Amino acid sequence: MCTALESLYAPQHKSSSLRRRNQKTNRSFVCALRSAESNQQKAPGAVISDEGDFGLGDLQQTLQDGERVVIRPARPEDRELYLDFLHDVSAEDLRLRFFGRIAELSAAEIDKLAHLDYRHEMAFVALDEDMGQMLGLVRLIDELDERTAQFAILVRSRLKGHGLGWLLMQRIINYAKEKGLRRVYGDVLAENKTMLQMCAELGFRARDIGSDIRRVVLELGNSGKQ
DSSP states (O other), X not given: OOOHHHHHHXXXXXXXXXXXXXXXXXXXXXXXXXXXXXXXXXXXXOOOOOTTTTTOSOEEEEOXXXXXXXXXXXXXXXGGGHHHHHHXXXXXXXXXXXXXXXXXXXXXXXXXXXXXXXXXXXXXXXXXXXXXXXEEEEEEEEOTXXXXXXXXXXXXXXXXXXXXXXXXXXXXXXXXXXHTOSEEEEEEETTOHHHHHHHHHTTOEEEEOSTTEEEEEEEOOOTTOO
C-alpha cells in the first residue's frame, strides 16, 4: 500500500536510490527559477511573463464552465492548502491515483511535499482565482539520467471533465520541453480510462507494464539539448 506522500512526492515503483542523484544542475534553469521567485517577492500580485523563464510565471486560464484559475509553480506556503484539497477528492479518485487506499498526511509529510528540490523536481498548482483554493496539482520528478521525468497529477473530483487536468498537463509538458528533457512518463491504472484517453490525446503512448498498470510515455524530441 502506498502512502499519499510516496505517491505525490516520489514516482511510483522507485527505489531509495532516487534520492542519491548526481549533483549536475542545469544552471540556466536555476537562474530562471530564482529570477521568477525574486519577481514574485517584489510584486506578489503581478503576472510574470512565461517567455524565457521555463514557464515559471503565473498563468491565468478559464475552465470549460467559465471558472477562472491561476496556474503557477508550487510554493512552500502552499502547504496550508493540501489538506483542504485532498478532502475534496473522492475516495475512488484517490484509489485511481494512488493505486489503493492512502493514509492521511502528517504535518511532516505535508512539509516535505511543499518543499521541492528545484534541481530535480517541479510542481504546478491550479488555484481558484477568487478564493485561492488549490484545485489541482501536477508534479514532475527527474530520473537519474536527467533526461527523463515522471509526472503525477491530481484534481478536485468536482472538476473532472472541466479541462483542468488538460491545462495542468500542458503546463508541465511545456516546462519539460523548455528544460530540455527528452521524455516524460506516468503510470496509470488500466481501468482509469479517462486518464489514459487524455494522455493519448496529448500524444502519450501507452504500454502494459503488468499488475493492471499502463505506462504512458511522451517523447519530447529534445535529444540535442543539455
